[in-house]
Amino acid sequence: MTRVVIVGAGPAGIRAAETLAQAGLCPVVIDEGARAGGQIYRRPPEGFTRPPTSLYGSEAAKAVALHGCFDGLVAQGRIDHRPESSVVAIRDGVLHVLGPVGLLPCPFDRLILATGATDRLAPVPGWQAPGVFSLGAAQIALKAQGVALGRRIVLAGSGPLLTLVAAQLQAAGAGVAAVLDTAPLGAQARALPLLAARPVVTLRGLAMRARLGRLYRAGVTLERIEADGDGPTALYWRDARGRARETPCDAVALGWHLRSETHLAELAGARLVHDPLWSQWRPGADPMGRAGAGLYLAGDGLCLLGADGAEIAGRLAAIACLQDLGLPHPAPDLRRLRRLHRFATGLARAFPYPAAGVAALPDSAVICRCEGITAGALRESAAHGGAEANRVKSLSRGGMGRCQGRYCQIAVTEILAAATGIAPAEAGRMRAQAPARPLPVSACLADPAPSQTILPSGRR
Amino acid sequence: MTGRLVRLAEKGRLPVRFTLDGSPFQALAGDTVLTAVLTSARSLRAGDAGPERRAGFCLMGACQDCWIWQEDGPRLRACSTPVAPGMRLLSQPPESWP
Numbered sequence: 001m002t003r004v005v006i007v008g009a010g011p012a013g014i015r016a017a018e019t020l021a022q023a024g025l026c027p028v029v030i031d032e033g034a035r036a037g038g039q040i041y042r043r044p045p046e047g048f049t050r051p052p053t054s055l056y057g058s059e060a061a062k063a064v065a066l067h068g069c070f071d072g073l074v075a076q077g078r079i080d081h082r083p084e085s086s087v088v089a090i091r092d093g094v095l096h097v098l099g100p101v102g103l104l105p106c107p108f109d110r111l112i113l114a115t116g117a118t119d120r121l122a123p124v125p126g127w128q129a130p131g132v133f134s135l136g137a138a139q140i141a142l143k144a145q146g147v148a149l150g151r152r153i154v155l156a157g158s159g160p161l162l163t164l165v166a167a168q169l170q171a172a173g174a175g176v177a178a179v180l181d182t183a184p185l186g187a188q189a190r191a192l193p194l195l196a197a198r199p200v201v202t203l204r205g206l207a208m209r210a211r212l213g214r215l216y217r218a219g220v221t222l223e224r225i226e227a228d229g230d231g232p233t234a235l236y237w238r239d240a241r242g243r244a245r246e247t248p249c250d251a252v253a254l255g256w257h258l259r260s261e262t263h264l265a266e267l268a269g270a271r272l273v274h275d276p277l278w279s280q281w282r283p284g285a286d287p288m289g290r291a292g293a294g295l296y297l298a299g300d301g302l303c304l305l306g307a308d309g310a311e312i313a314g315r316l317a318a319i320a321c322l323q324d325l326g327l328p329h330p331a332p333d334l335r336r337l338r339r340l341h342r343f344a345t346g347l348a349r350a351f352p353y354p355a356a357g358v359a360a361l362p363d364s365a366v367i368c369r370c371e372g373i374t375a376g377a378l379r380e381s382a383a384h385g386g387a388e389a390n391r392v393k394s395l396s397r398g399g400m401g402r403c404q405g406r407y408c409q410i411a412v413t414e415i416l417a418a419a420t421g422i423a424p425a426e427a428g429r430m431r432a433q434a435p436a437r438p439l440p441v442s443a444c445l446a447d448p449a450p451s452q453t454i455l456p457s458g459r460r
Numbered sequence: 461m462t463g464r465l466v467r468l469a470e471k472g473r474l475p476v477r478f479t480l481d482g483s484p485f486q487a488l489a490g491d492t493v494l495t496a497v498l499t500s501a502r503s504l505r506a507g508d509a510g511p512e513r514r515a516g517f518c519l520m521g522a523c524q525d526c527w528i529w530q531e532d533g534p535r536l537r538a539c540s541t542p543v544a545p546g547m548r549l550l551s552q553p554p555e556s557w558p
């Protein structure tokens with residue numbers, strides 16, 4: 001009996017589960033959400049009434065298809081769904097899963113990780129104020145809870161989500177005060193030939209942006225978030241011509257495209273490489289998603305191709321798994337993936353990480369939100385301990401907080417590299433440590449009964 | 461005290477009563493603890509790594525910025541815990557906390 005476990009029930013995890021179930025396997029699917037869908041196709045709690053068209057816009061049919069596919073597999077008992085469960089550690093072929101009943105072991109033979117992505121963040125002085133959120137948070141608040149983050153919201157950063165969230169908030173009647181894009185229009189225009197790989201998506205984005213009118217500004221520099229004890233009061237920025245501007249606000253949502261969530265991949269043994277195009281470390285894998293012995297990666301956690309790419313990558317990872325098991329499998333479709341890669345490269349070039357701005361942040365700027373560690377403290381620790389990320393972490397506590405560096409690591413790297421004149425790759429990466437999520441001590445004290453081990457049923 | 465979050469849709473749900481620092485508040489069934497608190501208050505809890513109070517950041521369980529205390533029982537990750545009737549939440553550690 002082969003035990004295949006999938007982590008994540010977004011588009012990649014759902015298509016992987018479907019592919020394995022069609023081949024007669026009964027995979028375990030571990031997911032943090034209460035209902036499958038992932039972030040982009042996240043479903044509101046039971047009892048909410050907005051139809052899919054108002055939640056997912058042009059992507060409603062895809063969302064409905066994915067949700068229906070997954071719910072059907074669960075109802076037929078063809079997959080073992082473990083919602084509201086987090087993998088906190090991986091060791092010796094066993095996942096340690098924190099779920100509603102506590103900490104349970106889940107042994108596996110093959111592991112498919114579809115852990116998705118988070119917003120990629122760049123610190124802005126003052127971003128530690130309550131009322132500063134990630135861009136993704138603004139979308140989740142609206143989609144899953146029907147709320148806006150404030151009455152006058154500034155959306156700032158770069159990437160496709162910036163325009164999309166602004167349009168969604170406006171359509172829902174939220175007060176959007178400004179949409180500030182740090183990507184210059186020139187970079188965006190130069191990426192158009194690559195973005196033309198998906199003409200419909202590109203045109204839809206441009207039309208959305210046109211409707212934002214003067215709210216949208218490209219090529220801006222974000223200077224600081226002014227806040228009182230209550231939260232943000234204004235965002236200070238410079239326009240593309242360098243003129244100082246000020247936008248009063250009570251909430252700020254920041255994000256620069258996405259960052260692959262690689263924590264579990266690293267714990268499972270994947271090799272990570274710094275990719276300057278994406279300004280982040282990404283796991284190495286073959287085109288099918290093989291990343292190690294019995295380890296497969298799919299979706300935005302492997303490569304930021306977006307939801308459509310994640311569906312394809314999820315199928316491919318499952319097919320790779322079936323191939324390696326010597327089981328019958330459908331033919332892999334690598335051609336569509338290549339087109340999506342072209343488009344994704346276009347996005348990365350059009351909406352780059354503001355590395356130079358981050359490197360130039362003043363010493364007083366808080367970089368690690370969790371621990372309140374400033375750029376000055378990071379530079380100081382690099383000056384006497386060297387610019388290696390893990391050493392800087394132990395000396396300065398930067399990146400040692402609750403988020404485990406998810407939201408500061410990229411900025412820390414850029415700051416260390418610039419301060420010491422090395423390439424970001426040379427500054428190294430903060431090692432992923434278990435637990436991947438905070439773990440109450442009580443959960444470790446209770447020994448689970450053997451009957452509670454999460455055991456996939458293998459081949460049916 | 462006006463809330464930080466503004467309700468735009470899904471307002472027809474049943475009310476849920478809870479307390480924050482002993483004062484009664486009302487949320488809607490299906491709200492997360494974060495939504496429930498921040499539609500009535502400006503933040504979830506006092507600051508720990510600086511003077512700034514905390515109000516969550518990612519809303520997807522990744523940043524761990526949104527912990528909140530209860531009068532009894534464990535701390536809750538507010539963005540991914542549904543509010544339940546009768547919850548007694550605290551923006552400061554309970555007095556019994558060592």
Ligand code: FES
Nearest residue numbers: 519521524526539
């Ligand atoms: S707001 Fe990030 S974990 Fe709750």
